[in-house]
Amino acid sequence: MTRLVIGRYPTPVERLEGSLFVKRDDRTNATYGGNKVRKLEYLLAEARARGARRLLTLGAVGSNQVVALGHFGRAMGFEVEAVLVPQPWSEKAERNARTALALGVRAIAAPSWSAAPAYVAWRLAFRRGIYFVPLGGSSALGSLGFVDAAEELVQQVREGRLPVPRVVVVPVGSGGTAAGLAVGFERAGLPTRVIGAATSPPSMALDLSARRLALLVGRRVGLSRRASLRAAGRITIESRWIGEGYGVATPEGERAIAEAERLSSALASPLVLDPVYTAKGLACALAWSRRRPGDVVLYWHTLSAVSLPAGDPEAPLPVPIARLLRRT
Ligand SMILES: *Cc1c(COP(=O)(O)O)cnc(C)c1O
Numbered sequence: 001m002t003r004l005v006i007g008r009y010p011t012p013v014e015r016l017e018g019s020l021f022v023k024r025d026d027r028t029n030a031t032y033g034g035n036k037v038r039k040l041e042y043l044l045a046e047a048r049a050r051g052a053r054r055l056l057t058l059g060a061v062g063s064n065q066v067v068a069l070g071h072f073g074r075a076m077g078f079e080v081e082a083v084l085v086p087q088p089w090s091e092k093a094e095r096n097a098r099t100a101l102a103l104g105v106r107a108i109a110a111p112s113w114s115a116a117p118a119y120v121a122w123r124l125a126f127r128r129g130i131y132f133v134p135l136g137g138s139s140a141l142g143s144l145g146f147v148d149a150a151e152e153l154v155q156q157v158r159e160g161r162l163p164v165p166r167v168v169v170v171p172v173g174s175g176g177t178a179a180g181l182a183v184g185f186e187r188a189g190l191p192t193r194v195i196g197a198a199t200s201p202p203s204m205a206l207d208l209s210a211r212r213l214a215l216l217v218g219r220r221v222g223l224s225r226r227a228s229l230r231a232a233g234r235i236t237i238e239s240r241w242i243g244e245g246y247g248v249a250t251p252e253g254e255r256a257i258a259e260a261e262r263l264s265s266a267l268a269s270p271l272v273l274d275p276v277y278t279a280k281g282l283a284c285a286l287a288w289s290r291r292r293p294g295d296v297v298l299y300w301h302t303l304s305a306v307s308l309p310a311g312d313p314e315a316p317l318p319v320p321i322a323r324l325l326r327r328t
Pocket residue numbers: 034035036064065135136138171172173174175176177178277278302303304
């Protein structure tokens with residue numbers, strides 16, 4: 001499988017407190033990091049190999065994946081289009097929407113998640129030379145980036161940077177991060193389980209799609225069907241961190257943000273969280289490590305540490321896009 005290396009690896013592992021460690025995928029790339037970088041290394045390589053000129057994706061209006069695709073896709077000379085759906089307003093969501101527009105992403109507003117597939121199908125039917133990047137970049141191909149990431153972690157364990165983790169905790173949007181890691185740990189023979197903090201309901205759907213992806217990714221990297229099933233079985237999705245829904249902050253998440261600020265003093269660079277994913281993910285990791293002190297827990301940090309320019313913050317957003325940022 002061809003891979004275009006966009007990131008700088010390995011990303012650091014640091015100790016947060018006691019036997020709780022953090023994997024700094026916020027620093028996968030100096031201009032825009034986070035977990036989407038690893039997926040795009042495979043997806044953009046395939047788009048280029050197929051001779052595509054345009055990329056099409058979909059996501060919430062404040063999607064990090066749309067920003068990442070806009071940034072790296074445009075830099076490689078692709079046109080980038082995104083079907084966007086509503087999400088609750090937050091500073092971060094508005095900033096991401098502005099950033100995507102500033103990057104030259106052509107945004108198509110869809111009224112709901114249930115309407116989005118029809119918008120995507122319509123663009124795919126009428127455009128030529130277009131490559132589709134699924135939600136969160138989580139195809140089996142995109143998830144291969146996290147099989148590599150698991151291998152990278154195994155190497156860091158070998159070098160003594162951390163003990164073998166009992167669990168890796170990661171926030172879950174579309175499941176590709178969790179699925180790739182589970183397959184990587186299975187292949188390396190590590191006992192590590194993957195705990196996913198669901199960020200949108202229903203968590204059962206996330207559970208099924210993450211496990212299905214693990215099965216597909218396992219087969220793709222040459223694992224037997226049994227081993228692929230074992231990889232899928234390593235994933236547990238927890239529903240209790242979702243709160244009222246996707247993009248809605250929770251009290252546990254707010255506490256995790258405050259904890260991250262406190263714990264950052266011991267780190268080389270501060271751990272900055274967002275309310276949509278990483279606050280919920282760290283809340284889950286803190287609960288795991290405090291419930292069973294001594295168990296090695298690795299929190300996988302997925303949010304970019306750096307932001308891209310978002311243009312003039314006072315300029316009005318195009319009305320169809322502004323409407324997608326729902327004020328609650
Ligand atoms: C996209 C994203 C996730 C979710 O990753 P999936 O592989 O889609 O489950 C988690 N955290 C952040 C910051 C993200 O942008």
